[in-house]
Amino acid sequence: MTTQARRQREYEQRETLLLDSARRIIRREGVSALTMDKLAAATEYAKGTIYKHFSCKEDILCGLCLDSLRHLHATFQQLSQFAGNTRSRMICLGIGYQLYTQRFPEEFDLLVAARSNNIREKASPQRLQQIDAADELVLNRIRELIVQAQEAGELTLPPRATVDDLCLGLWSVSFGLLALEHARDMIPGLDLTPPQPLLLQQISCLLDGYRWHPLSTETDYSAIYTAVYQHLQQLMSRE
Amino acid sequence: MTTQARRQREYEQRETLLLDSARRIIRREGVSALTMDKLAAATEYAKGTIYKHFSCKEDILCGLCLDSLRHLHATFQQLSQFAGNTRSRMICLGIGYQLYTQRFPEEFDLLVAARSNNIREKASPQRLQQIDAADELVLNRIRELIVQAQEAGELTLPPRATVDDLCLGLWSVSFGLLALEHARDMIPGLDLTPPQPLLLQQISCLLDGYRWHPLSTETDYSAIYTAVYQHLQQLMSRE
C-alpha cells in the first residue's frame, strides 16, 4: 500500500521536525527551557501528538542524543578515508570528536547526561537500544582502525590487552578530557598547554604506552595535528 | 557571643541533616524521587527552611556533590601515606577512585551531572565556588605525587608536557572510564579484560607513555593492584 508508505514517511518527517525544534530551543535557551508547551507551539502540533513519538521528556533528550551519535558516526566514517599511517588516522578521529564537541556543546552535554541513570531510567527501552546500537557503530570505527594497525604491523598489543581494551581506553580519555574541558576555566590555576593539543598530548602518551608506531619520539605529530585540525575545522564549519 | 556560635553550629548541623536525608532518598529511590516535600517531611522541617540553606533543588544536588568530593579527598589523603614507589602510589589513588564510585554509584552520577551546565547554571555561585575549591584539593593530591615522582627521579616529563597535563590526563582516563563503566553491560559485545584491572590497564599504558618508572614492562603491577585493591576494599567497607 502506498498510503501506508506515505503515512510512515510523514510520521518520520514529523519526528525529525520535533527533534530539530527541540534542539533549537535547547541551543538558544538551555535544556531547562525545553517544555512540552513550547515544543508544541514551535512545531504547531498538539502536546498529545508529541507523545505519539516520545514516551516522555527524557525520551526526547535521548532522541537528540541518538541524532548526535549518528552525526558523530558519519563524521568518523568520513575521517576514516583520510590518508596516512594508522596512528595519524586515529588522531584524526580524536580531532573529529573534539571539533564536534566544540561546535555542538549542548549536544555533548546531552551525550554526557544520557550516560547517567537519571535519564536512562525514564527513557523508552527502544530508544535506549537504538542509542546502544549507535554507540556500537562509533566504537566499531575505532576498533576497525586498531585492527588495521595490527595488520599493518604498526601495532602489537601487550600480552594481556585486547583490541577492545585499547578501544575503550581511547574512548575514555577523549570522553573524560572533553567532558572536563567544559569546566576548564572553572578549575582555577591549572597550568596547561594550550587547549587544542591537550587531547593530542594525552592520546599520544597513551598510544606510546601501547607502543603504536611510529612513536611520538619518532615522529612530530603536533605538525600533523595542527594541519588536520585546521583542515577539519574548515570542512566542518562548511556543513 | 556564644549564642551566635551555637546558632552557627545548629545551622550547620541542620544543613548536614538535610544533605544526609537527601542522599538517603536518592540512594533508595533515585534522583527523580527527591522532592522538596519529601525532604521536608523526612527532616521534619518546613519547605521554606530548606531554602534558608539551598537556593534551589539543583543547589542541593551540588551540595551532595561537594560532600562527595570532600569524601574523595579524605580518601586520597589516607592513600597518599601508602608506602611504595611513586607509580604504585599513583595506582593506589586510581583504585581509591574506582572503589569510591563502586560503593557510591549514585554520588558518582551526581559528580558527573554537576559537570554539565544544566545543573551548574541553576546552583548558587557560592556552592559552585566551593565545588571548584574541593576539586582543586583533589587535584593537588595527584599533582603532589607527580612532583614527588620527579624529585625521586622516577619521572622525567617529555619536553612539552607540564605536571598539570599529566594530572589532567590521569584525571580524564579515570573519570571517563568510570563514567562509561556504568554503561558497561549496555554496550553489547565488548570483549574486555575483567572489570577490576581495566583502569589499571589504561593508567599503566598512559604512565608508560609518560615514561614513569618503573615501566609496566619492568614490574608486574597487576599483583600490586590486586593486593591493594583487596586491602582498600576491606578498609572502605568498614567505614
Add this chain to the structure above:
DNA sequence: ACCTGAACACCGTTCAAGT
C-alpha cells in the same frame, strides 16, 4: 529574627471529545 505551610505558578502527562 526565624520558622511555617498555604497558596501560587509552572509544567509533564492523560484522555474524553472532535474530526
Add this chain to the structure above:
DNA sequence: ACCTGAACACCGTTCAAGT
C-alpha cells in the same frame, strides 16, 4: 484512526502570618 487541548496532578518556589 488520528489529532486536539482542556483538565489534572505534581512539584519547585514564595511570602504573609505566626511564634
